[in-house]
Amino acid sequence: MSPRSEEANIQIKDDRQKQILCSALKVFIHKGFAAAKMSDIATEAGISYGLMYHYFQSKEEIYAELVKGAIEASKQALEKAQKEETEPIDKIRALIVRIFASVGQHESAGYYFVLMMGAMTSGAYPALSMEGPQGPGRPFEMLVRIIEDGQRKGQIMQGSPAELATTFFSAILGLASLKVSGTIASMPDPGVLMRIFQPASQAKTK
Amino acid sequence: MSPRSEEANIQIKDDRQKQILCSALKVFIHKGFAAAKMSDIATEAGISYGLMYHYFQSKEEIYAELVKGAIEASKQALEKAQKEETEPIDKIRALIVRIFASVGQHESAGYYFVLMMGAMTSGAYPALSMEGPQGPGRPFEMLVRIIEDGQRKGQIMQGSPAELATTFFSAILGLASLKVSGTIASMPDPGVLMRIFQPASQAKTK
DNA sequence: GTCTATAAATCGATAGAC
DNA sequence: GTCTATCGATTTATAGAC
Structure with a gap:
């Protein structure tokens, strides 16, 4: 010793x-x-x-530890976005840019999203659920709240915030999956995904 | 006998x-x-x-047979859309509506998409690749061609058709995955996804 | 064509030496 | 702390009876 x-x-x-x-x-x-x-x-x-x-102790423990890390990372990313003193629509834009950049550059970032997708669909991790009993700490609900803010300010199209959030999440998760597997070489322009939120009136009045 | x-x-x-x-x-x-x-x-x-x-003969043979069926089904769906005598943007809209309806109603339809996602990311099925050597029979390229038509006619935003197609596919695959796993209860409004293609000029001039 | 029983191989988890 | 060797359980695939 x-x-x-x-x-x-x-x-x-x-x-x-x-x-x-x-x-x-x-x-x-x-x-x-x-x-x-x-x-x-x-x-x-x-x-x-x-x-x-x-x-x-087991293979499952390793997996659970990874999911825990992924949930924590996405919570922090959303909290960081929420705390910025910018408009809701800009918070979302910054989020997309940040996600696309990290997934595009670091393999592990994309892995985290794919892992979350798998954990989501397995249903074993309540923090990742989108339906059912609500909990304020869930990444999904944090996004919903930003969307609601944007709708109140007329920056985001009207309609179910949950629908917008799920579509957004689906695209992110799908893109990350295709990226890490090498099916696509690079992430698309963030503007493409931003259009999901675009209100018809914004384009009209401009 | x-x-x-x-x-x-x-x-x-x-x-x-x-x-x-x-x-x-x-x-x-x-x-x-x-x-x-x-x-x-x-x-x-x-x-x-x-x-x-x-x-x-084996578990793999069963899986390969299923993937073959999924590729064939998506080819036929895209061919059907392409043959309709409507505008490109309406072909895409009809495609989304049809996909959302089938995934929302029949479990097996959603399964097919999730299967394709898995087969895509495994990289074992060239017909599902998005990069690399092109082949005219691939579902992905059929969608790209419809998008290009729409861009020529000013119905779809300018930019890389491949980027639009991958984002579109990603969202579909992600939504189908979340739907069959029960993570989301229903598919979103098709209009949300349509916005990905919307040209800025269309909203402006209307 | 359909079933039950078994062979062969694989993999998670443990034990124990160093 | 790190490694090698092994157990035990599970699973694919096959063989053979009906």
Whole structure:
């Protein structure tokens, strides 16, 4: 037991966990949860098979940890957008630009969205649901609130805010899926997606 | 060997295959390819486990057959839209309405789209690719051609037709995924998606 | 054509040496 | 902390009876 071994071990432990999570994200996305083998993740991370179970209890725990991170990241992104002192429509524009840029540049950003899509459709994560009992901390509802603000100010077309939000989310998730799989080479112009929100009156009066 | 046994057997064989394919589609969508067990499909179809292998050689063959059907169905839907003697923008509108209606009403229609999404991202089916060497029979390119027509006639916003098509496809695939998983209860208003194509000049001059 | 039983292979999780 | 070896459970695919 050398003097600094405790701190160093904590550091190693933290690094290894991040390393495993990062590798697992790649593997989960490219193969899906069921097809992803623990040996795949171990190989990707460059460690032995058995060591995986020193840091995580099961494959599901790794997946759950990743989803937790994805939910947290999207919450923070939406909170950041909401706090900016700009018009609602500009908050949405900034959000799209930021998302497209991160997905276009960093593989892992796109992975996070695809992971969320999978977690959403599995129905195992209440924080990602769009229907049912509402909870103020859900990313979906945070977007709905921004849309409602924009409608009150006449910047966004009238109609169900939930419908607009789901269509928006669907396009983002779909685009991210196609991007990380290499089906499309780059993300489209943010303006294309902005049109979903555009009120007819805005184009008329301009 | 009774007189009509041959015809009857052919009929039985055809029915069973369709029955298995239909059950497999449900199971694949809800669990993913890897997690879908042959026993799940057999139970869903109401037949024994072993009988599956009398009609299909492997799980992959069943999946490939389903993807083949999905590609064929989308080709036909796009050909139907293209043949109608209406304006390009109306062809797209009719396409969206038809897709939303079928996905909203019949589970299997939504399944087909989700299946296509999975097949697309796996990269194993060239007919579903959006990049790379072009082939005139691909559903994606058929949509691009309709968009180009619409742009020439000023009905659709200017810009990369491929970008518009990918955004459109992404939203459809994303919405279908969320719909079949029960994440959203119903498809949104087709008009929301139509806005992606709307040229600024159209709203202005009206 | 249809079923049950079994073979063969795979994978998640654990045990124990270093 | 890290690795190798192994168990146990599950699953695909096949064999053979009816």
